[in-house]
Amino acid sequence: MLALLTVLVAGLLRSHGAILRRLHDLGVDLDPDSDGAGGGDAWRRDLDFDDKAPAPRRRPVGPPPRGTGRPAADLSGVTPAGEAVVVGVRETGRPSMLVFLSSGCSTCRPLWEALAREEAKSLPGSPRVVVITRDPSAESPGAVAALAPPGVTVVMSSRAFEDYEVPGAPYFVLVDSATSSVAGEGTARSWTQLAELVSHSLADADMRGRNAAGSKRGADAGMHGTGSRKGGGLNQIASAPGPERAARIDAELARAGIFPGDPSLMSPKIGTLPPTPHPEPTEA
Amino acid sequence: MPRLSGHDISVELPQGWDGYLFRRVPQGVERAFPVMHLGNFALPQQRGDFGGGAVEKMGPTNVFVALVEYEPESAGKPLFSKEGLGLPLTAGHFNPYGLQRVIRGQAGHQRFFNISGRAFCLYVVIGSIRNAKRLAKMATTTLESLEIKPRFPLTQSAGGPVSESAFPLGTSPKSREAMR
Numbered sequence: 001m002l003a004l005l006t007v008l009v010a011g012l013l014r015s016h017g018a019i020l021r022r023l024h025d026l027g028v029d030l031d032p033d034s035d036g037a038g039g040g041d042a043w044r045r046d047l048d049f050d051d052k053a054p055a056p057r058r059r060p061v062g063p064p065p066r067g068t069g070r071p072a073a074d075l076s077g078v079t080p081a082g083e084a085v086v087v088g089v090r091e092t093g094r095p096s097m098l099v100f101l102s103s104g105c106s107t108c109r110p111l112w113e114a115l116a117r118e119e120a121k122s123l124p125g126s127p128r129v130v131v132i133t134r135d136p137s138a139e140s141p142g143a144v145a146a147l148a149p150p151g152v153t154v155v156m157s158s159r160a161f162e163d164y165e166v167p168g169a170p171y172f173v174l175v176d177s178a179t180s181s182v183a184g185e186g187t188a189r190s191w192t193q194l195a196e197l198v199s200h201s202l203a204d205a206d207m208r209g210r211n212a213a214g215s216k217r218g219a220d221a222g223m224h225g226t227g228s229r230k231g232g233g234l235n236q237i238a239s240a241p242g243p244e245r246a247a248r249i250d251a252e253l254a255r256a257g258i259f260p261g262d263p264s265l266m267s268p269k270i271g272t273l274p275p276t277p278h279p280e281p282t283e284a
Numbered sequence: 285m286p287r288l289s290g291h292d293i294s295v296e297l298p299q300g301w302d303g304y305l306f307r308r309v310p311q312g313v314e315r316a317f318p319v320m321h322l323g324n325f326a327l328p329q330q331r332g333d334f335g336g337g338a339v340e341k342m343g344p345t346n347v348f349v350a351l352v353e354y355e356p357e358s359a360g361k362p363l364f365s366k367e368g369l370g371l372p373l374t375a376g377h378f379n380p381y382g383l384q385r386v387i388r389g390q391a392g393h394q395r396f397f398n399i400s401g402r403a404f405c406l407y408v409v410i411g412s413i414r415n416a417k418r419l420a421k422m423a424t425t426t427l428e429s430l431e432i433k434p435r436f437p438l439t440q441s442a443g444g445p446v447s448e449s450a451f452p453l454g455t456s457p458k459s460r461e462a463m464r
Contacts, residue, residue: 074299076286083306084290090299092326128326151329180299 070182072096072175073164075132077157080145087130087155090180095127097198100161102133102169103143107189111170114191116149122191124199127174134158174198291318293351296429302327317353322426334384334407342390344412347423351406356435358403366397369406372424375416383409391416400434 075087075098089096097120101108114120120129131148133139135158148154160166164173164182172194176183188194285296288303297303303322310316319333325346331337335348342348358364370377378391384407391413395406406427410419 074286074297074301076288079304079306081306083304084288085305086286086288086297086301086303088297088300088302088324092300092324094326153326153329177300 069179072180072182073160075130075155075157075160077132077155077160078136078141080141080148080154080156082136082141085155087153089128089130089175090177092128092177095125095177095183096175097123097127097129098160098164098173098175099129099131100133100164100166100169100171100173101131101147103140103147105169108170110190112147112149115152118149119191120152123195129153130155132157132160133169134161172197288320288322291353292433292435293318293320294431295320295322295426297322298324298426300324301426304331308333315355317355318351319353320349320351322349323347324422332384335409336384339383339385339387339390339409342387342409342411344389344415345419346411347419347426348409349406349423349426350408351404351430354403354405356402359398359401361403363396364398364403366395368397368399369427369430370395370397371427373408373420373427375420378408378410378413378416378420380413389413399432402432402435404432 072089074089075085077085079085089098099111099115099120101111115129115131123129129152131152131154133144133154133156135156138158139156141156144154144156164185166173170189171185171187173185174183175181184198186197188197285298286303287294287296288305290305291307293305295303301322301324303320304327305318305320307318308316321327321331321335321338323338323342323346325342325348327338328341333352334350339348354364373393377393379393380386380391382392382394383390384392389412391410393406393408397404397406408423410416410423412419
């Protein structure tokens, strides 16, 4: 019995040490006497939307992501009311902003509220906004229905999270309708930040387009109201493929206050959610 | 291509199409039956059964399709005597006055029919009568993938529920009652 207990305690101490080393590697400072300059307070403070902020070292979430420009997929799932739904985002003549949210994510709450205030209509390029949550097996349809503003298209689809390789909520994917491909993706803590991201990227893309055409650099690329180019397409927000894209995603998640282990990055386990009936079609 | 399925109705949608398949919440003693809406444009959340709220947002290249089911007892009535969807749809099927509400430039087609012992109304609206030939073909291509299976309401008997597979396909509701 004593030997068994010794082995058990040694194992626990070993795993605890591994956890502490991992937290240290991620820059989390658990020293209660620290001045807060380290990780302990740093990851709790509000981070500015600053491109110069260094990205924390972290293990990428999920499989290595593909670059932007990859094919987009139409959305298939159910509404919070249990209706079967398909939402087209390819070749629609209009860009689509896919907003991946969760009902249980505190970072998502301001974004749900912004949708209710119709701030989504302020996005450059006037994309169609579609909110996506996970399936009713992983999300509460009732909670989603309570958060979903009237008039906003909401699709409950875990398949969409997989199709777009979404690391966690909140997350945004801009689909270029003309090319039926992903024009850009990232995360933000507010709709204002998202609008800035889209605006800056459109301006950057416009300047790249001008340079590519050999035209003189614009003094002020600014924000193009429609954001549309020929065929209704939008230029890429992020062009870095592979590992660079992974690092950029990590950086943006960090700026939004989302770090490894954040609950929003993980699907809740079945059994930990309140029992919610599946919205099965009923007999007429 | 994504497939929209429910209530023993399914259709494969071309890329970029929206589709909803639902059943209204019955009010009081009335019964509610499935309704399907399809469109090659962003369907608004609030829509009437025959597209009110959606058709107003259509442009000249848009198509809206509504498939509305009625009570199964109607399948044998004269109004629903036609069988099947009546495909292919052509420009000649569409009438500027064949609309629930006349909207300038648009045209509509309506057909009451029965299929698999079920009674339906198919209502198709095209955004421009000038594009009728192309839009009719677009609607036809989408509807060709439509599958409608018979539906047998489960009933409780002394021996337990009657399985759907107990009755041959196409058996009418009256015949099923007689066979129980």
